[in-house]
Amino acid sequence: MTETEPRKIERPFTRAVVIGTGHIGSSLLRAMRRSQAARTIVGCDASESVRQRLSELGIVDHVEADAAAAVRGADLVIVATPLGAYASVAAQIAPHLGSGTIVTDVGSVKRTAIRDIAPRLPAHVHLVPGHPIAGTEHSGPDSGFAELFEGRWCILTPPAGTDAAVVERVAAIWRAAGSMVEIMDPDHHDQVLAITSHLPHLIAYTIVGTATDLEEHLKAEVIRYSASGFRDFTRIAASDPVMWRDIFLNNRDAVLEMLGRLYEDLAILQRAIRVGDGDTLEAHFARTRAIRRGIVEAKQA
Secondary structure, eight states, X not given: OOTTSOOOOSSOEEEEEEEOOSHHHHHHHHHHXXXXXXXXXXXXXSOHHHHHHHHHHTOOXXXXXXXXXXHTXXXXXXXXXXXXXXXXHXXXXXXXXXXXXXXXXXXXXXXHHHHHTGGGSOTTSEEEOEEEOOOOSOOSGGGOOGGGGTTOEEEEOOOTTOOHHHHHHHHHHHHHTTOEEEEOOHHHHHHHHIIIIIHHHHHXXXXXXXXXXXXXXXXXXXXXXXOHHHHHHHHHHTSOHHHHHHHHHHTHHHHHHHHHHHHHHHHHHHHHHHHTOHHHHHHHHHHHHHHHHHHHHTXXX
């Protein structure tokens, strides 16, 4: 068995609750069902249509509309809502969490989990923020699949002083889903993700937005003759707008810093194109080409 192969979890939880059952949440529910991560698996969602679909899909043992009711008796709670809902969810569930309950999340900005969830939890509860670096542009419970996390990284950012055994229990869930697990400082995580995920999404939304503002005859041709580069941008820009709105608002400092660096690099390339400096362009393209090769070699392509 390889390091990233999914497997059954050795120490299952009694009652695991996933709050927010869209693409990531429903994928995790499927992965947890496959690995037998908990004796009882509960899906909680505010949407009646989503709850109905969860029941039809058969990926949970129980479905709840109310987060407070869902977490009663739970020893594991996973928050998979947009970041903007973290504070509200934490306030709802806090009075109903039992001693020793582990709370984690799947959000892309870890300082938000520490800022909005941690202060609202009682002292007898453990918080281990997490972020699976996986996903597609699709959303909703039907878009999930258990294999989503296989061979991908999951980063955990536990606050200082968190019991190592508690962190390991969360890590075990992700390893059982096929993920590789890394422990990281939350600020460092947010800075890394600003360049590897958040900035690319912002660029994709901008380029596709520019295309939609073209004259109608040009816009039609852009769609008809889309090359692979533009198609990739449209795929990224099809991601959940609420989720990405919250990501940019919550990781604004890191994203703005990376945007500033991007502007500087664009200015250099703009000048090289204007003056016909082919050497600068070729050198830049050769250097950045190596990044792609590194991603492929790391099997993250």
